[in-house]
Amino acid sequence: MASIWPGPETPQDTPVEIAGWIAIPDPSGEDRRFILGPEAPCCPGCPPDAARMVEVLAAAPIAPRPGRIRLTGRWHRLPADDPAGWRWQLREARYAGLAEAPGPWLARRALLASLPLACVAATTACSAPPAAAETAALLAEASPMDLHSHAGRVILARLRQRPFEPVAAPMRDGGMRLIALAIVADTLTTHVTGDNRIQAFRRPEPGELAAHGEAAFARLATLVREQGLAVVTDQASLRALGAGPGIVVAAEGADFLEGRLEALEAAFTAHWLRHLQLVHYRVNELGDIQTEPPVHDGLTPFGAAVVRDCNRRGIVVDVAHATFLTVKGVVEATARPLVLSHTSITPRPGPRSRQITADHARLVASTGGVIGIWPPTTIFPTLRAYAEGMARMVDVVGVEHVGIGSDMQGLLSPAAFGDYRQTPELAAALLATGFSRAEAAKLLGGNYARVLAAVLPG
Template structure:
């Protein structure tokens, strides 16, 4: 059992292996012996045997070359069981099948480093909270599997937030899940059918209910104003209710008022993985020429109600019209910089980034393993973004539990490691405070009040 954060006492994500990595830059070389585990509950890190049961998933074209992943895993024989025998970290059983494991090579799992003690140490601010601009943590999203749907079990959220000193997350529902699926090349999601009238509106109500149920289960707080955020952020983990895609509106702007009042929506991303009534998306050919008139009306209504406007996934044309429409700063919650983004890429150009910064807004850098090899490479990506738009316009958008392939920042327990990597990349402690929350707080304050 090899945790990503080797200092953690409890983990819900780890690598199963016979031999511990010889150093922080090693994982098992044989892909047949590399199994990632996503557990239903945190495991205590011990030297005992683990006998796990879960759903074994094959991986296709995985960046690290791995072949298997065990999800929804749980211990068949917890420590209290008489059959739980200690045989060390050198063996495991998954779904009752024993696997033999081999040597080490550098890879994606090496997000941790053994030289952490030599790295600059982050000092979390006592006055400015840490904020993730985009997260699906806790498994808030309804499953795409119709047999699971809204019955998808939650996973721990509050504990890793506390462990990593993450104060606030923008907890994003998604309302196109029933009409999108993974593309054949497994690199993105795409729409595969047209929704029925009322379908996505109903899905939105279900997703908002799940978000609030997750918050209640985790004993978190929903913050709806800048004052409540500042007052409660240091008392325990908090959530800003967000929506990734205005698909649940179904072209009805009054549904936005309803979401604001009844569901406490305070952060709206206009588009996601289907070209909807609000505008075009980066990953599909343009249909509307950017932002639609309805999309512009939604932005104006958000400005009036007090909802942050997020243009992630939107085309550059959409962003330019959104910038000229909004009277408040925009955010682009999760992406990374590319000098020349490819066709249908989720990355953005320097001009695209500047269009956000020129509104006074913030761009969240994401931890995609397709973009960054490890957490230090991600920190360098943050630096490149800051070099283009200024540090005051950069934030963190983890897209937690939103990736097809596991990202380089996959648990809030890693936040100190990310902060340390940012310091190593040349940022000051004050810069890191801005990036990890203060910049988004500024936009939230201006937009929501």
């Protein structure tokens, strides 16, 4: 049996074994027809390359799962005028296991899954799946926090503005204590392209993004006031928060600075900015981004100055959307822990991927920082898969450096974790994945709380 990936040299109907990631699950839910790709999928902003995808026709249902899987079947080339646009097909496909051995956390999950059979064989008592009481105990000792959120429709739209939606009530219902609630600074200059990517389409006029930032911060303040959310601005208010719900004022992209360091002081003082993501979907004055070709070869001198000023004032620096070289520059410039608020890990990110490699993740962790795991269903089709995605990052950087990065109401696709009322379900999924209560409490919010305590003003 040949072991291959798409190639014209492979004879038609050859028995093969291939390995890849499920890029597009079966829309019918029957798990018999899906698309496999050679690299981990990123998001709707990174559409699949049809020339490299394989349409899988399964002999028996193959449930979606995170990670790289192995399949056996018979290889077929499709005609160039195939109506769906695919080039390759694997027929009579069968699941042959994971392509890589799981790390220690997923190995622990596999052990837990086998316990009921072991109990029958040994006729001794053993652990069952996490009960409601165990989940409740975890939530009671944890302080769930989200490193990146646009909940409530806080984003100030470029065209038609939609009304606010509830934030405080879902947080209370689910036990979510604190979220980094983010304005988006570059909205006026970006749009969704025909292939479902977010991309800058024009240069801003002088003063345009500064004015947009002011309006966006004002909208956030209105949402906070209307919904009675507490605002954490320093270590004392963090300690006094209790069960919440509260927010840290955040900005996704420092574009509103327009290259002026004094604008950071104004945002810190007037708008309570305490969490700043340096870049977003346009290459700004601070550094390069993952979704566009590099311009600056990493972090700019102005970007380094912003990082140092954030350290001095007590603003968390967020390196989401930044290239590896940009993050490397931030690591060299910072004296405080960083966060990378929303991503996930993959061995081979695509050219416009928002996912990161192990080396990229370790850079952030080396500062004592935290990486928030992002829940698009294109990567993690279920909440359990999302918990396992957190475990895969833990395998790389350790349990002290991973958290929740929901991108709530900011995704172009559905989310496995798309409502704060699901927080108890996520807690249960983490326990089922093999984490202890103490470990799961760190992932749910303890790690972000540690960074806030280290960075916020005293």
